[in-house]
Amino acid sequence: MPSYTAPVKDMQFILHNLLNVTASDVPGYADLDESFTGAILEEAGKLAGDVLAPLNRIGDIEGCRLENGVVHTPKGFKAAFDALREGGWNGLDLPEEFGGQGLPYVLGMAVGEMFTSANMGFSLYQGLTHGAIGAFLAHGSEDQKATYLPKMVSMEWTGTMNLTEPHCGTDLGMLRTRAEPQEDGTYRITGQKIFISAGEHDLSENIIHLVLAKAPGGGPGTKGISLFIVPKFLVNPDGSLGARNGVKVGNIEHKMGIHGNATCVMNYDDATGWLIGELHGGMRAMFTMMNEERIGVGMQGYAQAEAAYQASLAYARERLQGRAVTGAANPEGPADPLIVHPDIRRMLLEQKSFAEGARAFTLWAAQMIDRSHRMDDAEAEGLVSLLTPVIKGFLTDKGFDAAVAAQQIYGGHGYIEEQGISQFVRDARIAQIYEGANGIQALDLVGRKLAAGGGKYIMAFFDMVKAFIKENEGDAALKEGFLDPLKKASKDLQAAGMFFMAQGMKNPNAALSGAYDFMHMMGHVCLGLMWARMARAAQAALDAGEGDAEFLRAKIATGRFYMARQLPATGMHLARIESGADPVMALDEAAF
Amino acid sequence: MPSYTAPVKDMQFILHNLLNVTASDVPGYADLDESFTGAILEEAGKLAGDVLAPLNRIGDIEGCRLENGVVHTPKGFKAAFDALREGGWNGLDLPEEFGGQGLPYVLGMAVGEMFTSANMGFSLYQGLTHGAIGAFLAHGSEDQKATYLPKMVSMEWTGTMNLTEPHCGTDLGMLRTRAEPQEDGTYRITGQKIFISAGEHDLSENIIHLVLAKAPGGGPGTKGISLFIVPKFLVNPDGSLGARNGVKVGNIEHKMGIHGNATCVMNYDDATGWLIGELHGGMRAMFTMMNEERIGVGMQGYAQAEAAYQASLAYARERLQGRAVTGAANPEGPADPLIVHPDIRRMLLEQKSFAEGARAFTLWAAQMIDRSHRMDDAEAEGLVSLLTPVIKGFLTDKGFDAAVAAQQIYGGHGYIEEQGISQFVRDARIAQIYEGANGIQALDLVGRKLAAGGGKYIMAFFDMVKAFIKENEGDAALKEGFLDPLKKASKDLQAAGMFFMAQGMKNPNAALSGAYDFMHMMGHVCLGLMWARMARAAQAALDAGEGDAEFLRAKIATGRFYMARQLPATGMHLARIESGADPVMALDEAAF
Structure with a gap:
């Protein structure tokens, strides 16, 4: 069964060598010195490796069980959840006034990756709570915050998001769950969510559901939608739990993966709900939750890649099969370890270069979120908003590919469930689908985010890439391996943007037909930029004689792999995009 | 639950418009007129759609059960197997002297695809038997053929291939199963196979195992390996079944997919075996089986893609979500069907253009196998040998991608097992792994097949592509959409080959580091060539006013998609290859 070791050293490199957090002007960052972040990451890593990871396969095998309206989580989940709660991990990056530790989001993201790598099904119980808390913070009244947040931050209570209905997921305008206003200011919520x-x-005392529903008078489609708080148990004025509310689990789904998480059909039958945020402003409130969730889902992509990488690396070092073409590497043994073979190294490096690049990209984005939350930095907010669909869509696609590559390294043994590697493939798969399927992310990017602010965020993005290249063009060590491929990829991306603009209004299908490829191109440019920055930072540390030289040299070598072997995908995506809408739209629907 | 409709029209187009089988000089092809092949394909399609497909999900849910040494297959499998046997389907392309119908392999391949699309786990029981028969035909003595083949052709008895052991799959030189010669000419076989x-x-009266084992005196590594016939029940001189042999199932594996097939640990304990083929010539005998099996596995790739495509197409037509950007397509309904959206069409066309291109490629290759078997055409044999790793590796990789795309179209519903689409993803995954993991296919292609015959087969391949382009360069309808991209892709492939040659002996890791990309490039060129040929054939039929015009126009439109959106991958693969071994080999093993 795969074990998990938290990548503390890599996270420390990103926080301190790449992002240089203590030198940042973001409030709270000055405290993030190396020994402080190191201590937190080590502690979280222990919980992840020692407590959560051993439960991963148990969660997969046992799944959740519904009996008489009660959902039983897999053996050991409750104790692990208690450990997570008692360690105060959920509150790490949440406001102190509600019992959190008020640390930056960038640190919460790093810790969240560890929990997700170790046990994705389990970590969702916390992740959803964290997302729901975000909605309370952004849209809740002072009363609502006071009533719910302390218990949710401490994870005595957990949270959920209720959007999807059987007939509508993406197209929420069709939703049917109704909210009838009552004289006391509450609403009666009725409908089914899936x-x-x-x-x-069975992990927490109470569950606070955030439910999208239609209240009268809001107009058709998404305009009529509002967001409601529907607690499983009503909360008395003194904070104690009151009567059971009219919400019940109808069923739990049989899924391809994340079996440890209970994915429920929820039936609302005259449940008492409280409006959160503005009446008929539910879509806006939902997007507040959704944006943070989407970045969290992007993280799930590389968190699964990291876990799968570690497992396949261990296997490639142990399993003896064949001989290195350049001469036996293990002449005393019956064969060489798999890792001597170039094609095995290719698959390992695809995973490693992706996971590390994605981690840098996401932690960099988390820093931008901290800037936007802690400094009201509108430019940072705009940039993160632009990149959110890339983080969600690209990182989950590539995270899944990485898990598939890890499984491939195991050969036939990878197909056997007892090895535990198939679970990473099956678990990672959901991240491409939920919180807006990746095709929707591509549409969001191309149909909405590119044009946002009159195009100023995408221009700022290109300026950032150009500025980096310009700033470093005298650096001979970076030029060939990093700057040249980055320049080429960025040029491809700009050409694709120009193509969309040229087609523009007269043929919207051209942009929509190329949106998915654009999202991937942009992902490669982002990871390419991160790798170029990491290579520079690693070289600087080597030049200064600081840090672990072997680690720093590996960082540069891994980056070279990404630039040489992954960035050329942008040319393919550009060619596809420039073929326009015709190849995609020409076939009659009936002729498929 | 997905249903399955056999693509008879498309197969007929390939057989008659593309391959023009009745005009071929291959013995037996003259009989393959349209009504004859149509009748067989319709009949096989009915069995696939009406009998096998409804059992697909049952097989997935129930799996196989081992009780007291007896393996129980899922409910309904026995009756379906009887139907398959009684219809004589296994013998379709097997020699008449052993009870087969003696029809060409090209037809057997088309029928095999249907069974595999409908139920991959089930169809393996027949597929393995067919492969074992191939080994008997090539290497068995007259006596052995007479004893075993009639019952195996009729499927009263089934067959297996026993290669892998716990510590060795690819590297068979390490195998430990021993064969001790006895005075009566038999061998005692002892060892474990997985x-x-x-x-x-529980489907057949007897199971004939073909087992690789080491007999004394053959030298080290693979040189000592021989192939043995080990029947589950010994066969009496009169053909009746005798005593149980010393072979027992030890366990059945819990796998990610193909649950309907029993994947067994087999324990041989002084089992009686008969040498088949030459003593210490086991590897050669195994490759006879293996080559046909590999083409069969490539077929599994697109067979699963076809089944997943049909399911996702039906879903995309039914599921209402969102509106077409160019105006409502279903204004009376609450939303438009998914299929109006460009990104959904992209995913459908990726599947469709792959499945149809792969089918054409494989049936074309099956024709080459018929040439080689029925006419001793050494050139055809060489070409198929060159392309076998491409068929196995490329078609299974892309088949898996297609199944993943199909699942993506379902959104969240695709992750729920009850929908049945996850099964295609899980089942298709094994085809990338077994019969030589796809990395091994790439090594076989680049390390062995390119140089075979002094490079004459790869030269013949390039000549074939060039000849087609030259022959048609005056055809304005083909030029831009088909010939130009084919020429570009073929040039990329040649450049990659030149790069390998230039690096050649001085740096074998350069070729090995790029082998996987080369296999994919070559796959794209092959499918590109097939699409160009199919477009020409479809246009010719349209010009002649023959056939179903809507189908023929769809064929051309689908081909245009493939050329515009898939063939540009060759540029990316070339860039990766030309980056050489360094990015892959530079990182120290300890620094991963």
Whole structure:
């Protein structure tokens, strides 16, 4: 069974060598010195490796069980959840006034990756709670915050998001769940929601559902939608739990993966709900949750890649099969370890260069989120908003590919469930689908985010890439391996943007037909930029004689792989995009 | 639950418009007129759609059960197997002297695709038997053929291939199963084999195992290996079944997919075996089986893509979500069907253009196999040998991608097992792994097949592509959409080959580091060539006013998609290859 070791050294490199957090002007960052972040990451890593990872396969095998309206989580989940709660991990990056530790989001993201790598099904119980808390912070009244947040931050209570209904997921305008206003200011909520992660379980005292529903008078489609708080148990004025509310789990889904998480059908039958945020402003409130969730889902992509990488690396070092073409590497043994073979190294490096590049990209984005939250930095907010669909869509696609590559390294043994590697493939798969399927992310990017602010965020993005290249063009060590490929990829991306603009209004299908490829191109440019920055930072540390030289040299070598072997994908994506809408739209629907 | 409709029209187009089988000089092809092949394909399609497909999900849910040494296959499998046997389907392309119908392999391949699309786990019971028969035909003595083949052709008895052991799959030189010669000319076989598909089950009276084992005196490594016939029940001189042999199922594996097939651990304990083929010539005998099996596995790739495509197409037509950007397509309904959206069409066309291109490629290759078997055409044999790793590796990789795309179209519903689409993803995954993992296919292609015959087969391949382009360069309808991209892709492939040659002996890791990309490039060129040929054939039929015009126009439109959106991958693969061995080999093993 795969074990998991938290990549503390790599996270420390990103925080301190790449992002240089203590030198940043973001409030709270000055405290993030190396020994402080190191201590937190080590501690979280222990919990992840020692407590959560050993439960990963148990969660996969046992799954969740619904009996008489009660959902039983897999053996050991409750104790692990208690350990997570008692360690105060959920509150790490949440406001102190509600019991959190008020540390930056960038640190919460790093810790969240560890928990997700170790046990994705389990970590969703916390992740959804964290997302729901975000909605309370952004849209809740002072009363609502005071009533719910302390218990949710401490994870005595957990949270959920209720969007999807059987007939509508993406197209929420069609939703049918109704909210009838009552004289006391509450609403009666009635309807059915599906795919509700952590919708019902035995881990917490109460579950606070955030539910999208239509209240009268809001107009058709998404305009009529509002967001409601529907607690499983009503909360008395003194904070104690009151009567059971009219919400029940109808079923739990049988899924391809994340079996440890209870994905529920939730039935609302005259449940008492409280409006959160503005009446008929539910879509806006939902997007607040959704944006943070999407970045969290992008993280799931590389978190699974990291876990799968570690497992396949261990296997490639142990399994003896064949001989290195350049001469036996293990002449005393019956064969050489798999890792001597170039094609095995290719698959390992695809995973490693992706996971490390994605981690840098996401932690960099988390820093931008900290800037936007802690400094009201509108430019940072705009940039993160632009990149959110890339983080979600690109990182989950590539994370899945990485898990598939890890499984491939195992050969036939990878197909056997007892090895545990198939689980990473099956678990990673959901991240491409939920919180807006990746095709929707591509549409969001091309149809909405490119044009946002009159195009100023995408221009700022290109300026950032150009500025980096310009600033470093005198650096001979960076030029061939990093700057040249980055320049080429960035040029491809700009050409694709120009193509969309030229087609523009007269043929919207051209942009929509190329949106997915654009998202991938942009992902490669982002990871390419991160790798170029990491290579520079690693070289600087080597030049200064600081840090672990072997680690720093590996960082540069891994980056070279990414630039040489992954960045050329942008040319392919550009060619596809420039073929326009015709190849995609020409076939009659009936002729498929 | 997905249903399955056999693509008879497309197969007929390939057989008659593309391959023009009745005009071919291959013995037996003259009989393959349209009504004859149509009748057979319709009949096979009915069995696939009406009998096998409804059992697909049952097989997935129930799996196989081992009780007291007996393996029980899922409910309904026995009746379906009887139907397959009674219809004589296994013997379709097997020699008449052993009870077969003696029809060409090209037809057997088309029928095999249907069974595999409908139920991959089930079809393996027959597929393995067919492969074992191939080994008997090539290497068995007259006596052995007479004893075993009639019952195996009729499928009263099934067959297996026993290669893998716990510590060795690819590297068979390490195998430990021993064969001790006895005075009566038989051998005592002792050892353990794993991953034995259809190793034990309740579908047939007897199971004939073909087992690789080491007999004394053959030298080290693979040189000592021989192939043995080890029947589950010994066969009496009169053909009746005798005593149980010393072979037992030890366990059945819990796998990610193909649950309907019993993948067994087989324990041989002084089992009686008969040498088949030459003593210490086991590797050669195994490759006879293996080559046909590999083409069969490539077929599994697109067979799963076809089944997943049909399911996702039906879903995309039914599921209402969102509106077409160019105006509502279903204004009376609450939303438009998914298929109006360009990104959904992209995913459908990726599947469709792959499945149809792969089918054409494989049936074309099957025709070459018929040439080689029926006419001793050495050039055809050489070409198929060159392309076998491409068929196996490329078609299974892309088949898996297609199944993943199909699942993506379902959104969240695709992750729920009840929908049945996850099964295609899980089942298709094994085809990338077994019969030589795809990395091994790439090594076989680049390390062995390119240089075979002094490079004459790869030269013949390039000549074939060039000849087609030259022959048609006056055809304005083909030029831009088909010939130009084919020429570009073929040039990329040649450049990659030149790069390998230039690096050649001085740096074998350069070729090995790029082998996987080369295999994919070559796959794209092959499918590009097939699409160009199909477009020409479709246009010719349209010009002649023959056939179903809507189908023929769809064929051309689908081909245009493939050329515009898939062929540009060759540029990316070339860039990766030309980056050489350094990015892959530079990182120290300890620094991963």
